[in-house]
Amino acid sequence: MKPEPIWFQPPPPPSRPPAAPGRPAAPPVEVVIDGQRATVPGGSTILDACRARGVDIPTLCFLPTLTPVNVCRVCVVEVTGSRVLVPACSRRVEPGMTISTESERVRVSRRMVLELLASSVDLSTAPGLHDMMTRYGAQPERYGPAAVPAAAGARDRREPGHHQAPDGARAETVAQPVKVDNDLYIRDYSKCVLCYKCVEACGVDAQNTFAIAVAGRGFDARISTEADVPLPDSACVYCGNCIGVCPTGALMFKREHDMRAAGTWDESKQRTTDTICPYCGVGCTLSLHVQDNRIVKVTSPADVSVTGGHLCIKGRFGFTFVEPPGKDSD
Amino acid sequence: MSQGALNYISRRLTVPPAELWGVVTFYHLLSTKPRPPIVAHVCDDIACRIHGGEALCESLEQIMGPPGAHGENGRATAWMRSPCLGQCERAPAALLTVAGERPRTITLAPVEDGTASIVDALRDPPDTTDTRLGARAPDERQRRVSRSVPQVGQAGMRLIGRIGRVDPTSLEAYRASEGYRGLARAVEIGPAAVIAEVVASKLLGRGGAAFPTGRKWDAVAKAEARPHYLVCNADESEPGTFKDRLLMEEDPFALIEGMTVAGYATGCERGYLYLRGEYPLAAERMAGAIAAARAAGLLGADVMGAGFEFDIEIRRGAGAYICGEETALFNSIEGKRGEPRNKPPFPVQVGLFGRPTVVNNVETLVNVPALLREGGAAYGGIGTEGSTGPKLFCVSGEVARPGLYEAPFGITLRQLLDLAGAAPVRAVLLGGAAGVFVGPADLDVPLTFEGTRAIGATLGSGVIMVFGESVDLLDIVRRIAEFFRDESCGQCVPCRVGTVRQEELLARLRARRPLGSDAEEMALLKDLGQVMRDASICGLGQTASSAVESAIFRLSIAGRRA
Ligand SMILES: Cc1cc2nc3c(=O)[nH]c(=O)nc-3n(C[C@H](O)[C@H](O)[C@H](O)COP(=O)(O)O)c2cc1C
Ligand code: SF4
Ligand code: SF4
Ligand code: SF4
Numbered sequence: 001m002k003p004e005p006i007w008f009q010p011p012p013p014p015s016r017p018p019a020a021p022g023r024p025a026a027p028p029v030e031v032v033i034d035g036q037r038a039t040v041p042g043g044s045t046i047l048d049a050c051r052a053r054g055v056d057i058p059t060l061c062f063l064p065t066l067t068p069v070n071v072c073r074v075c076v077v078e079v080t081g082s083r084v085l086v087p088a089c090s091r092r093v094e095p096g097m098t099i100s101t102e103s104e105r106v107r108v109s110r111r112m113v114l115e116l117l118a119s120s121v122d123l124s125t126a127p128g129l130h131d132m133m134t135r136y137g138a139q140p141e142r143y144g145p146a147a148v149p150a151a152a153g154a155r156d157r158r159e160p161g162h163h164q165a166p167d168g169a170r171a172e173t174v175a176q177p178v179k180v181d182n183d184l185y186i187r188d189y190s191k192c193v194l195c196y197k198c199v200e201a202c203g204v205d206a207q208n209t210f211a212i213a214v215a216g217r218g219f220d221a222r223i224s225t226e227a228d229v230p231l232p233d234s235a236c237v238y239c240g241n242c243i244g245v246c247p248t249g250a251l252m253f254k255r256e257h258d259m260r261a262a263g264t265w266d267e268s269k270q271r272t273t274d275t276i277c278p279y280c281g282v283g284c285t286l287s288l289h290v291q292d293n294r295i296v297k298v299t300s301p302a303d304v305s306v307t308g309g310h311l312c313i314k315g316r317f318g319f320t321f322v323e324p325p326g327k328d329s330d
Numbered sequence: 331m332s333q334g335a336l337n338y339i340s341r342r343l344t345v346p347p348a349e350l351w352g353v354v355t356f357y358h359l360l361s362t363k364p365r366p367p368i369v370a371h372v373c374d375d376i377a378c379r380i381h382g383g384e385a386l387c388e389s390l391e392q393i394m395g396p397p398g399a400h401g402e403n404g405r406a407t408a409w410m411r412s413p414c415l416g417q418c419e420r421a422p423a424a425l426l427t428v429a430g431e432r433p434r435t436i437t438l439a440p441v442e443d444g445t446a447s448i449v450d451a452l453r454d455p456p457d458t459t460d461t462r463l464g465a466r467a468p469d470e471r472q473r474r475v476s477r478s479v480p481q482v483g484q485a486g487m488r489l490i491g492r493i494g495r496v497d498p499t500s501l502e503a504y505r506a507s508e509g510y511r512g513l514a515r516a517v518e519i520g521p522a523a524v525i526a527e528v529v530a531s532k533l534l535g536r537g538g539a540a541f542p543t544g545r546k547w548d549a550v551a552k553a554e555a556r557p558h559y560l561v562c563n564a565d566e567s568e569p570g571t572f573k574d575r576l577l578m579e580e581d582p583f584a585l586i587e588g589m590t591v592a593g594y595a596t597g598c599e600r601g602y603l604y605l606r607g608e609y610p611l612a613a614e615r616m617a618g619a620i621a622a623a624r625a626a627g628l629l630g631a632d633v634m635g636a637g638f639e640f641d642i643e644i645r646r647g648a649g650a651y652i653c654g655e656e657t658a659l660f661n662s663i664e665g666k667r668g669e670p671r672n673k674p675p676f677p678v679q680v681g682l683f684g685r686p687t688v689v690n691n692v693e694t695l696v697n698v699p700a701l702l703r704e705g706g707a708a709y710g711g712i713g714t715e716g717s718t719g720p721k722l723f724c725v726s727g728e729v730a731r732p733g734l735y736e737a738p739f740g741i742t743l744r745q746l747l748d749l750a751g752a753a754p755v756r757a758v759l760l761g762g763a764a765g766v767f768v769g770p771a772d773l774d775v776p777l778t779f780e781g782t783r784a785i786g787a788t789l790g791s792g793v794i795m796v797f798g799e800s801v802d803l804l805d806i807v808r809r810i811a812e813f814f815r816d817e818s819c820g821q822c823v824p825c826r827v828g829t830v831r832q833e834e835l836l837a838r839l840r841a842r843r844p845l846g847s848d849a850e851e852m853a854l855l856k857d858l859g860q861v862m863r864d865a866s867i868c869g870l871g872q873t874a875s876s877a878v879e880s881a882i883f884r885l886s887i888a889g890r891r892a
């Protein structure tokens with residue numbers, strides 16, 4: 001008996017998953033960077049264009065995985081015809097732009113931005129910034145001795161508007177006690193340069209939890225939870241993505257913080273091992289930072305497409321089960 | 331704002347609580363801690379300082395204790411220091427905020443009997459939004475207004491012609507004095523021709539940046555994205571400025587007409603009036619005028635029966651100078667922190683709610699009906715080649731007749747000071763806190779955008795603040811630095827930290843306790859000025875050093891104490 005003919009032949013599966021129709025690529029743009037003519041892809045930022053040609057521009061608040069907020073202003077460059085300097089991290093190239101990345105004006109602004117930061121913020125755990133300060137000759141001592149640190153919570157209670165006029169003998173800073181309110185990570189806002197990265201990572205750029213935001217105004221602006229409650233009472237889910245993006249060590253694993261306090265933190269003795277998180281099927285890459293045969297910190301490489309550097313609480317903090325019992329102090 | 335209120339708002343508007351907290355802690359008229367129901371905000375800014383505002387604050391401190399006292403002790407009242415309240419022509423000024431069953435704000439200006447008036451008002455808040463200009467009886471009103479607008483009743487005034495003469499609460503009175511003739515002409519000639527008229531008049535924005543209004547309108551009219559929005563910037567918080575307030579209080583329909591024409595020409599169906607929170611009388615009069623215009627079919631789905639839709643919504647600020655910056659203002663209307671956005675993109679491409687947006691100052695828009703009545707080209711003939719039309723000047727400080735003056739561009743500073751009756755002057759601050767000090771040698775400068783630029787100064791929003799020989803200028807300069815520190819949004823490093831360092835430096839100069847040598851301090855001041863000017867995101871940081879540097883380097887006041 002002849003089999004029934006198959007009347008419907010499904011089309012062969014596509015070799016590639018269907019994608020939205022591409023937008024027309026922006027035509028390449030001719031610019032001049034530090035006196036050199038260059039053809040760069042249209043729509044790229046000045047920073048992309050310069051880095052692609054090996055021209056180094058320092059950045060602080062910029063991270064390729066986050067939306068640029070252009071607030072730190074260390075990346076400013078001079079563009080001929082522009083009244084003010086422009087932020088390289090977010091300004092897009094335009095045809096005929098003439099860009100100077102190390103002119104005298106640029107150097108003064110970068111030096112001053114670094115001086116202003118270093119005179120008001122504790123940069124001791126931000127080694128990248130020290131190199132920049134040497135490069136631009138920043139002298140944060142020019143502003144006088146640092147003022148007395150604020151009492152715990154005092155900066156968080158400040159209201160916008162009128163403040164007590166200073167006498168100028170001491171330089172106002174953001175110094176304040178470390179916030180230790182949970183077992184996983186600490187917040188030391190004496191080290192905060194207000195780069196907005198943690199807020200972005202907690203928001204639409206990665207975590208979508210919106211546990212933290214910038215509160216207050218002016219020099220009293222700060223990162224805060226809702227109504228300044230401790231982290232355990234906030235919406236925080238301890239993904240640690242804010243720690244991953246913080247450039248100054250203001251947000252830090254509690255374990256690292258405790259080891260630094262005890263004087264046992266030693267990066268020269270640390271090894272980093274990449275592995276895959278064992279908890280779920282997503283397969284996030286974990287970089288385990290190991291010192292003295294103990295995991296001291298977990299990060300994820302920002303250039304891994306699965307994570308973009310971001311993890312969840314299990315991958316970030318759920319490592320103590322590999323440790324011998326009894327050694328676990330957290 | 332109590333925790334319960336915050337929770338409610340957060341849920342109702344589906345805003346994350348942490349973000350809401352960020353917004354509420356940004357505006358200084360909002361508080362997250364319990365405040366007594368009645369608070370007096372006493373101005374200690376420049377003009378009031380000259381007229382005893384600081385002395386007032388000091389005696390209040392003796393009577394009521396330190397400023398900003400919170401309600402812990404169960405008291406019903408408190409007082410706080412405030413930046414300029416926009417009442418400088420009748421300094422010293424104070425603003426009362428009253429919470430409770432009938433929340434309202436009340437302007438006390440001038441505070442005539444020192445602390446007694448404030449203490450009395452705190453005990454028994456007056457039942458008006460403005461203790462002086464809120465009067466109802468017409469002749470009484472004219473008498474009172476003439477103290478704020480000395481030229482009341484003079485012929486040939488284009489912008490202030492109705493002030494004191496025409497009842498600001500009556501649409502009929504407005505229509506009877508050439509009102510709505512500008513809009514009628516606009517509808518007759520069509521949107522493209524209206525823009526052509528504005529271009530022909532060479533009208534420059536009066537908010538401080540002096541951008542050609544015609545070009546702005548043209549760009550939005552041609553923008554493809556829809557809808558288009560119109561925003562009238564009535565945030566007026568530049569110390570020394572009060573022109574927009576008086577226009578809105580005394581001639582509200584003229585602004586409505588101007589906004590309607592702008593909306594018609596640029597294809598906006600909705601206009602927002604971002605009104606400074608500290609202006610209760612202006613808010614009352616504008617709300618009344620908008621309701622009256624709507625009832626008469628001059629706003630709404632079919633304006634004047636001409637087949638286009640336009641309506642106006644008032645949004646009130648809550649105490650933040652930076653919200654006068656156009657992109658910060660958009661964020662504020664959108665319910666966010668008033669942090670300026672980086673430009674480009676410019677508002678004409680990506681503005682309010684990400685849409686093409688026309689943003690104009692109150693005075694700019696009030697020029698529009700007059701311009702259409704007279705014809706753009708004729709209007710462009712007033713004033714000088716580079717600065718056309720009539721201009722409002724806010725004269726305050728040590729003059730016999732402080733107030734709002736209208737004059738064509740090109741009047742010299744000396745002529746204007748003669749009108750206002752200035753004694754010998756030591757210095758004049760042009761353009762407000764973001765402006766520049768000039769000395770007695772500069773009095774013949776023509777008051778135009780190009781004339782002031784030629785002497786390295788600025789016209790800004792038209793502030794002319796006069797200082798005589800007895801004023802402690804270094805104290806004034808220190809107050810300006812304090813203002814910028816208080817009002818910086820805190821987003822970018824040069825301004826957030828730079829304004830603090832600048833204030834500290836001036837405190838050292840005033841106390842004659844320099845760090846290192848005087849030369850080092852001057853070098854530091856220059857460096858601070860340069861980084862704020864070059865690397866700040868917005869105009870606040872970019873101009874935060876301009877008045878300070880001009881006072882120190884142009885008037886050399888550092889070595890001299892009055
Ligand atoms: C810090 C700062 C404050 C400002 N405040 C005001 C203001 O109170 N009122 C105003 O009209 N423009 C203000 N501006 C200017 C506005 O950004 C904008 O240029 C203006 O509203 C445009 O209107 P115009 O073209 O009619 O002048 C301010 C700008 C800056 C940088
Ligand atoms: S740990 Fe995660 S959820 Fe908590 S504040 Fe940081 S980014 Fe937000
Ligand atoms: S805590 Fe770190 S990431 Fe967050 S704003 Fe401060 S410096 Fe930036
Ligand atoms: S210049 Fe000042 S006010 Fe403007 S964005 Fe920067 S910090 Fe905010």
Ligand code: FES
Pocket residue numbers: 058059060061062069070071072073074075076087088089090
């Ligand atoms: S890196 Fe560009 S402004 Fe911060």
Ligand code: FES
Pocket residue numbers: 373374375376377378379413414415416417418421422423569570
């Ligand atoms: S109202 Fe006091 S200075 Fe303007």
